[in-house]
Amino acid sequence: MNRIKVLKLGLYAVAAVILARLFFVQIIQKETWVAKAEAQHTLENTIKAKRGEIYMMDGSEPVVVVMNEKVYTVIVDPMVAEEAELKEAVFNENMKENLVAKLEEVLSDRTRRYMVVAKNVSRENALRIREAQPSGVWLQETTKRVYPEGTLAARTLGFVNADGEGQYGVEGALNAQLAGKDGLLKTVADVNQVALSIGDKNVKIPAEDGENVVLTIDRNIQAEVENILQKKMDEYGKDQASAVVMNPRTGEILAMANLPSYNPADYGNVESASLYINRVTEDPYEPASVCKAFTFATGIDLGVMTAESTYYNVDKIYIDGWPIENASKNGAGVRTMQYALNWSLNVGSIQALKWIGGDAENITEEGRKTLYDYYVNKFGLGEETGIELYEATGLIGDPVEGDGRDSLYANMTFGQNMLVTMIQVAAGYSAMINGGEYYAPTIVKGTIDTNGELVEKEKAGALRRVVSEDTSRQMREMLWGTRSSPRLLGIDQAGYFVGGKTGTAQVIRDGEYVMDESVATYVGFGGAEGEMPEYLAMVRIWKDGETTDAQKMALPVFSEISNYLIDYLKIKPKVE
Amino acid sequence: MRESSSAWVRNRNIVRHTPKTLGSVSQSVILGVLVLVVGLIYVTQGTKATSYDYELSKVENDIAKLEAEKEDLAVERARLTSIARSDSNEVAANMQVGQVAGYAE
Known part of the structure; x- marks a missing residue:
């Protein structure tokens, strides 16, 4: 074999090896190499959706209270x-x-x-x-939530955690609406990672930014309510307070405050996670005597009593063998229901339950069932109100099943032995005094569109009739009568119609009601004389392990809030 | 008989027809030139598109930068006009509290 032939054979062999290798790479390993090539010249980025901002109202103008800010993390090699x-x-x-x-x-x-x-x-x-x-230094861009108002309404707003998820409050409950949806950019890129328009597999799915949500809360009212709460907490030596202010004609929340507060931009820096809880909607408690108004409204609506109906009052009675006493003693004698409400007599509200059941001497099953129907199905106690926040339901005992129902319902007439949230009570009161219609409380006014304009959401309207207009009128007068009774005269500005009711709740400790701890509540409303109320406010103030009296501590908080609201809302007094 | 030969002469084809074909070298050169031209057009267009992409990328970066500046300013504005800020403002603190007057007694 000559050298040429050897060379030829050698070349053929090399060619065969190259062909075999090409076959292996291009046919057998095709997918692998295509994937590697694509990875090298394909740019794939998530287009982050911008989280929606949160606004509050400032009078009639929305103002931003939760925003986004680009910040950077510095990383070193x-x-x-x-x-x-x-x-x-x-x-x-x-x-x-x-x-x-x-x-x-x-x-x-x-x-x-x-x-x-x-x-x-x-x-x-x-x-x-x-x-x-x-x-060896590089920067990583990220987004931080910014709260220009600091701690204002923190327990209502919630916060966004390190993973970008809304937690608690509005941030948590409306997370899906605020978060938006990330987009995707997948394109051919050059060595500088600049996206190129060449290529037929480029994908660009734009991000859908989250909605900018406008709350019904007015930041001025919110700030003033928090100021008043803090001032009164300091004055009375209490360490917890909550308040909600709403428009009883629409259900719109004007303020929702919980103190102490925290800085949502530094949410990890709290002593206890309980600070994240919005006690207005998430913390069922026994509101005590403010519930007498619900019982009386039920009796009036059924036509079995009026403010002038009388009964024989005693300081203590026994139901199912359990003693039930009035907080105000020495009131024995024939008393009107207005008197019972003014002096917050438990025996008086139990008498109302007896009348509701059709027996002036005893609590009946019919009475319990009717009260349950009004409490739960009409006033919405023990049920979620539908507000756009996390809510707890509470507990209203069954009127038939179980032992000691008479005792249970006797206690429920003055707001003990039951668990409800503040928002349930405030919404129920609103229905009681606004003409008798129940509006689901709402904290969302609308959204801000791309032009920066407020787009108000459709108003839901009244959900149901709770009591008749006449009952509502009578209850307004009874609650005004309670507030304007001689012992409270002069606390409201003249020319205005302000009503309300106290509630000092005993607290259960180790399964028993104790005498050395109580929670103070006040629910009131106000407006011009002869007009429908324009605001309703509910206040709760307390300190664990101490007694807190509603008359001395919750009522003054409401009074300050009420006087502020009269001025801020520019409610004109009635001039004779 | 002798025909006039002028007619025959007049009409005779005096051009010599020979087939003209490009040689293999010329064909290759022309093909090469065509491929080069098409290639250049392709590259030119590709470069042009890429240059637009660079321009686009620069504009997008500028937009992102301006948006970031706008966001910073909006945050600053919100901080400056916040209630918390105005509460601690010296001028606001020294303002006289308004007195409500004229309520009916």
């Missing part, structure tokens, strides 16, 4: 970072509030490749770092 560059660009005076690591820590272990040294760095400082171009 200690293996390649230079000490001098780090000192100049990162570990300087401008960055001191953002640093989460010390320079010595970075330099102490040069084997590491990744170390977060600063968080929540402003865009301005991030630009300075970028311009300095220090070795």
Whole structure:
């Protein structure tokens, strides 16, 4: 065989090997190599949806109270970072509030490749770092929730956690509406990672930004209510207070306050997670004597009593063998129901239940069933109200099943032995005094469109009739009578019609009601004389382990709120 | 008889027809040139598109930068006009509290 032939054979062999390799790469391993190639020249990014902002009202104008801000995380590769560059660009005076690591820590272990040294760095400082171009330092863009109003309404607003999920309050309950939907960018890119329009597989799904939600809360009312609560808590030495202010004609919430508060931008810095709870909607409790108004409204609506109906009052009676006493003693004698409401006589509200059941001497099953129907199905106690927040239901005992129903329902006539939330009571009261129609409380006024204009949501209207207009009128007068009785005369501005009721609730400890601890509540409403009420406010103030008297501590809080609302809402007094 | 030969002469084809064909080298060169031209057009268009992409990318970056600045300013504005801020404002603190007058007695 001559050399040419050998060379030929050699070339054929090489060609065969190359062909075989090509076949292997292009046919057998096709998918693998295509995937690798695509990964090299394909840019795939998630287009982050912008989380919706939250607005409150400022009179008739929406103002933003929760926003987004671009911030940066500074990451260092200690293996390649230079000490001098780090000192100049990162570990300087401008960055001191953002640093989460010390320079010595970075330099102490040069084997590491990744170390977060600063968080929540402003865009301005991030630009300075970028311009300095220090070795082994890079920036990661992220978004931070900003609360320009600080702690205002924090327990109503909630917060956004490190994963970008809304937690508690509006942020949690409306998370789906606020979060939006991320988009996707998948495109051919060059070596500089610049997206190129060439290629037939480019995908761009735009992000759907979250909705900007406008709350019905007026930030001025909210701020003033919180100021008043704080002032009164300090004055009375109490450490917990909540309040809700609403428009009884529409169900719109004007303020929802819980103190103490916290800074939602620094939500981890709280002593207890209980601070995240919105006690107005999530914390069922026994509101006590404010419920007498519900019992009386039931009796009046059924036509079995009026404010002038009389009964023989005693200081103590026994139901199912259990003693039930009036808080105000020495009131024995024939008394009107107005008197019973004014002096918050438990025996009087039990008498109303007896009349409701059709037997002036005894509590009947019919009476219990009727009261249950009014409490639950009409006033909405023990049921979710439908407000756009997390809600607890509470507990209203069954009128038939179980032992001691008479005793249970006797207690329920004055708001004990039952669990309801403040929002349930406030919504029920609104229905009682607004002409008799129940409006589901709402905290969402609408949204802000792309032009920055407020788009109000459709008003839901009244859900149901609770009591007749006449009953509602009588209850307004009874509650005004209670508030304007001689012992309270002069606390409201003249020319206005302000009514309300106290409730001092005993507290259960270790399964028994105790005498050394109580929670104070006040529910009231106000407006011009002869007009429908324009606001309703409910206040709750207390301290664990201490007694808190509603007359002395909750009522004055309401009075200050009420007088502020009269001025702020520019309610004109009736002039004779 | 002798016909006039001028007619025959007049009409005779005096051009010599020979088939003209490109040689293989010329064909290759022309093909090469055509491929080059098409290639250049393709590359030019591709580069043009890419240059637009760069321009687009720059504009998008500018937009993002301006939006970030706008967001920063909006946050600053909200902070400056917040109730918390106005409460701690010295001028506001020194303002006289308004007195409501004229209520009916």
